[in-house]
Amino acid sequence: MKRVFLLxxxxxxxTAASSWxxxxxxxxxxxxxxxxxxxxxxxxxxxxVCQNESIDDSDAxxxxxxxxxxxxxxxxxxxxxxxxDFLVARYGEFVLLKPRLSWRTVLLWGLPxxxxxxxxxxxxxxxxxxxxxxxxxxxxxTVAEQARLKKxxxxxxxxxxxxxxxxx
Amino acid sequence: MIPExxxxxxxxxxxxxxxxxxxxxxxxxxxxxxxxxxxxxTALAQFAxxxxxxxxxxxxxxxxxxxxxxxxxNSNSQMPLIYRLTSIWGNxxxxxxxxxxxxxxxxxxxAVFGNNLPPVLKANALAVQAWIAAAFHLFILTxxxxxxxxxxxxxxxQDLNPILQDPGLAFHPPLLYLGYVxxxxxxxxxxxxxxxxxxxxxxxxxxxxxxxxxxMCLTVGIAGGSYWAYYTLGWGGFWFWDPVENASLMPWLAGxxxxxxxxxxxxxxxxxxxxxxxxxxxxxxxxxxxxxVRSGVLTSVHTFATDPMRGVFILAILIVFIxxxxxxxxxxxxxxxxxxxxxxxxxxxxxxxxxxxxxxxxASVFIGTLYPLALEALTGEKISVGPPFFNxxxxxxxxxxxxxxxxxxxxxxxxxxxxxxxxxxxxxAVLAAIAxxxxxxxxxxxxxxxxxxxxxAVFVMAGAVTDLAERTLFLRLPFRAALRRAxxxxxxxxxxxxxxxxxxxxxLGIVAATAWGSERIAEMKVGDNVDIAHYRITFTGLxxxxxxxxxxxxxxxxxxxxxxxxxxxxxxxxxxxxTRNMTTTEAALMTRRxxxxxxxxxxxxxxxxxxxxxxxxxxVLLIWAGAAIMFAGGALSLSDRRLRVGAPQPAKTxxxxxxxx
Numbered sequence: 001m002k003r004v005f006l007l008x009x010x011x012x013x014x015t016a017a018s019s020w021x022x023x024x025x026x027x028x029x030x031x032x033x034x035x036x037x038x039x040x041x042x043x044x045x046x047x048x049v050c051q052n053e054s055i056d057d058s059d060a061x062x063x064x065x066x067x068x069x070x071x072x073x074x075x076x077x078x079x080x081x082x083x084x085d086f087l088v089a090r091y092g093e094f095v096l097l098k099p100r101l102s103w104r105t106v107l108l109w110g111l112p113x114x115x116x117x118x119x120x121x122x123x124x125x126x127x128x129x130x131x132x133x134x135x136x137x138x139x140x141x142t143v144a145e146q147a148r149l150k151k152x153x154x155x156x157x158x159x160x161x162x163x164x165x166x167x168x
Numbered sequence: 169m170i171p172e173x174x175x176x177x178x179x180x181x182x183x184x185x186x187x188x189x190x191x192x193x194x195x196x197x198x199x200x201x202x203x204x205x206x207x208x209x210t211a212l213a214q215f216a217x218x219x220x221x222x223x224x225x226x227x228x229x230x231x232x233x234x235x236x237x238x239x240x241x242n243s244n245s246q247m248p249l250i251y252r253l254t255s256i257w258g259n260x261x262x263x264x265x266x267x268x269x270x271x272x273x274x275x276x277x278x279a280v281f282g283n284n285l286p287p288v289l290k291a292n293a294l295a296v297q298a299w300i301a302a303a304f305h306l307f308i309l310t311x312x313x314x315x316x317x318x319x320x321x322x323x324x325x326q327d328l329n330p331i332l333q334d335p336g337l338a339f340h341p342p343l344l345y346l347g348y349v350x351x352x353x354x355x356x357x358x359x360x361x362x363x364x365x366x367x368x369x370x371x372x373x374x375x376x377x378x379x380x381x382x383x384m385c386l387t388v389g390i391a392g393g394s395y396w397a398y399y400t401l402g403w404g405g406f407w408f409w410d411p412v413e414n415a416s417l418m419p420w421l422a423g424x425x426x427x428x429x430x431x432x433x434x435x436x437x438x439x440x441x442x443x444x445x446x447x448x449x450x451x452x453x454x455x456x457x458x459x460x461v462r463s464g465v466l467t468s469v470h471t472f473a474t475d476p477m478r479g480v481f482i483l484a485i486l487i488v489f490i491x492x493x494x495x496x497x498x499x500x501x502x503x504x505x506x507x508x509x510x511x512x513x514x515x516x517x518x519x520x521x522x523x524x525x526x527x528x529x530x531a532s533v534f535i536g537t538l539y540p541l542a543l544e545a546l547t548g549e550k551i552s553v554g555p556p557f558f559n560x561x562x563x564x565x566x567x568x569x570x571x572x573x574x575x576x577x578x579x580x581x582x583x584x585x586x587x588x589x590x591x592x593x594x595x596x597a598v599l600a601a602i603a604x605x606x607x608x609x610x611x612x613x614x615x616x617x618x619x620x621x622x623x624x625a626v627f628v629m630a631g632a633v634t635d636l637a638e639r640t641l642f643l644r645l646p647f648r649a650a651l652r653r654a655x656x657x658x659x660x661x662x663x664x665x666x667x668x669x670x671x672x673x674x675x676l677g678i679v680a681a682t683a684w685g686s687e688r689i690a691e692m693k694v695g696d697n698v699d700i701a702h703y704r705i706t707f708t709g710l711x712x713x714x715x716x717x718x719x720x721x722x723x724x725x726x727x728x729x730x731x732x733x734x735x736x737x738x739x740x741x742x743x744x745x746x747t748r749n750m751t752t753t754e755a756a757l758m759t760r761r762x763x764x765x766x767x768x769x770x771x772x773x774x775x776x777x778x779x780x781x782x783x784x785x786x787x788v789l790l791i792w793a794g795a796a797i798m799f800a801g802g803a804l805s806l807s808d809r810r811l812r813v814g815a816p817q818p819a820k821t822x823x824x825x826x827x828x829x
Contacts, residue, residue, distance in 0.1 A: 023689055024689075024770070024779060025689050025690055025691040025779050026691070028689065043555070043556070044554075044556050046552045046554060051410075051466065052408070052409075052410050052411065052552070052554060053408075054554065054555070057403060057405065057408075092550070093549075093550075093551050093552075094550045094551060094552055095552070096551075096552060097552050097553070097554025097555060097556050097557070098553075098554065098556035098557050098560065099551045099552065099553060099557065104543060104547070104549060104551065105539075105551065107535075107539070108535060108536070108539045108553065108557075109561075111531070111532070111535050112528060112531065112532035112535060112561045112565070115528050115531050115532075116524070116525075116528045116565070119524045119527070119528060120524065123520065123524070127512055
């Protein structure tokens with residue numbers, strides 16, 4: 001989509017680089033298992049000179065260097081976490097596309113579930129409050145509306161005095 | 169002369185917007201019917217002048233008038249006519265012109281089709297619409313004037329960026345803007361209702377078609393952009409969680425929530441205050457999207473703008489409109505009358521669930537998009553929030569939504585029967601389980617969750633079909649009787665089923681293409697084969713071709729089945745554009761039913777070999793087909809005249825419950 005414009009950046013700053021995506025045949029590891037690990041890791045690492053692109057997608061020279069580095073670490077026997085730690089030690093948290101939980105990112109990780117729970121809690125409270133008010137119905141119904149409601153209830157019959165709640 | 173006329177027309181439009189923004193409101197306060205009735209003709213006139221300005225700019229592009237700076241910077245006389253036209257919005261100034269054109273177009277539509285509206289609501293809504301228009305006219309005139317001249321006109325223009333020289337540019341931005349800006353109508357109506365301090369179920373009936381139309385355009389706009397990126401960028405990705413994409417996804421999520429809460433408000437008179445808030449938030453997110461893309465805050469190229477003046481101006485628009493709207497909401501909303509009682513397990517309850525999860529999903533996208541900016545502004549620390557974050561937060565919020573979705577339409581209003589709905593969905597659940605097992609058995613590899621995702625997608629699709637079968641009593645009545653019921657079914661019911669089915673189709677496409685696709689990256693010399701999925705691709709050579717304003721190197725690949733039968737030739741290429749000294753990659757696509765083979769070409773190597781990326785994308789077309797089905801669902805629902813005019817439902821009780829309009 002407008003990510004097309006991302007390419008503009010890549011093109012603008014690296015005229016030498018091809019506009020062709022990412023991993024080159026000569027970079028790939030022989031062992032398919034190790035290569036698969038390298039690809040998975042690459043997708044979690046940011047190409048720092050690009051706009052929100054992983055080193056797996058980017059064709060900037062830096063991304064190439066990082067891809068080679070990741071593969072070197074993997075061949076040296078590092079675990080996935082060790083590779084990530086190594087890169088964070090070198091380039092900072094900025095290199096991770098999925099930020100680690102820390103005091104800086106508490107709100108980032110906490111807000112989505114927090115909002116969901118708050119929303120649920122508010123709904124439950126609204127329901128409770130309705131139930132607590134019992135069957136008195138809505139106090140703000142006008143006389144005319146109550147009359148109409150009564151008529152409807154008489155017509156439909158099936159509508160019994162259930163705990164109901166109202167949201168607004 | 170023509171650009172000056174356009175410039176002048178835009179100034180007149182600003183003047184008209186100021187009149188339209190004040191006089192009708194004065195009219196509603198003083199009960200002056202004449203002042204109130206000024207709104208509609210002024211809206212029409214304003215649109216006429218903006219259309220004139222836009223046409224002037226279009227003429228400059230068509231005749232390649234390079235004495236206009238904007239045309240010089242973004243066009244070239246060698247470009248085909250279609251790209252000279254689409255260049256209009258392939259840049260900052262022109263895309264803002266498109267923005268206000270669509271904004272005033274919607275204002276004119278309300279003026280024309282709003283005859284059934286109460287005069288006060290119509291006057292207020294058109295006035296609010298005019299405030300928005302005035303702000304953006306002023307923005308264009310002061311910071312982004314597309315009609316600026318160059319003293320000594322050059323002979324040739326600088327060309328449109330080659331990446332944008334694509335049919336995608338003809339459809340994607342206009343559709344996206346129709347969606348973005350279309351939500352302004354809901355916003356204007358919400359503010360109008362707050363100004364008047366009065367709101368009833370009829371409000372939802374008037375607003376819903378506008379929201380639906382905007383939602384439809386945004387849906388296909390986003391999908392179209394995704395397909396464009398898919399075939400342009402050369403690695404077959406279709407969604408990147410890029411801030412600019414998120415900017416369009418957020419209004420879509422909020423708009424989808426609004427569409428559903430407006431149903432509750434229209435049918436049952438409940439959720440009024442929440443619906444008003446959603447209407448404000450949806451358009452606010454559109455404005456925030458415009459700000460993110462246009463201000464340069466993302467510090468990149470998405471934003472052609474480097475001028476901080478623009479950013480500050482849009483930020484001011486943002487603060488005035490969003491802040492003002494929310495303040496007005498905080499002040500007036502408690503005064504609005506509430507209504508509508510329902511049990512937690514009911515259609516309303518299901519729609520509340522929908523709203524809770526959609527808005528939380530929207531909030532998580534919002535947080536993920538803006539958190540790095542906020543953190544950097546406050547502490548100077550830089551973090552990245554990329555696809556892994558969004559997959560981890562957005563996914564878990566969307567899955568429950570998809571599981572509950574088929575239940576909603578099967579539940580009754582006021583009080584639903586969960587067990588009954590579950591029983592009726594038994595067939596759908598069995599189908600989903602079969603799909604899950606089949607996926608597990610057939611597709612080795614891929615994420616563990618993928619078969620589960622496929623199962624949910626099938627459940628959603630089968631659930632939509634179940635909904636229709638239940639309403640038409642298909643399989644229970646004789647076929648002809650069921651058919652008669654199907655024809656008699658409200659079109660909005662068909663619309664719901666289509667839209668839900670489409671979402672299932674899209675999900676299935678996403679799951680299949682991401683989890684079970686295959687990729688081959690290889691260096692090939694002439695005669696080499698690469699096997700991918702159940703196809704064998706043979707590289708037969710490179711050749712050159714000349715296009716209208718580019719030169720391209722084309723690779724030829726013969727595609728065979730494994731038994732040797734030739735099924736076609738694919739020709740990916742690399743185009744070089746001399747004007748800007750840029751190269752683009754044109755991937756070749758071969759469609760096999762709903763799956764695609766995808767080849768893109770790398771740089772030719774010194775030894776004459778080429779680097780090749782080949783993909784097999786199973787069921788990938790379902791992603792966009794699903795969006796088209798959603799659009800069709802929206803169109804069906806929109807064509808339901810009863811919904812628009814607000815004629816009562818067949819059930820007598822419901823009609824009686826509805827407050828007088």
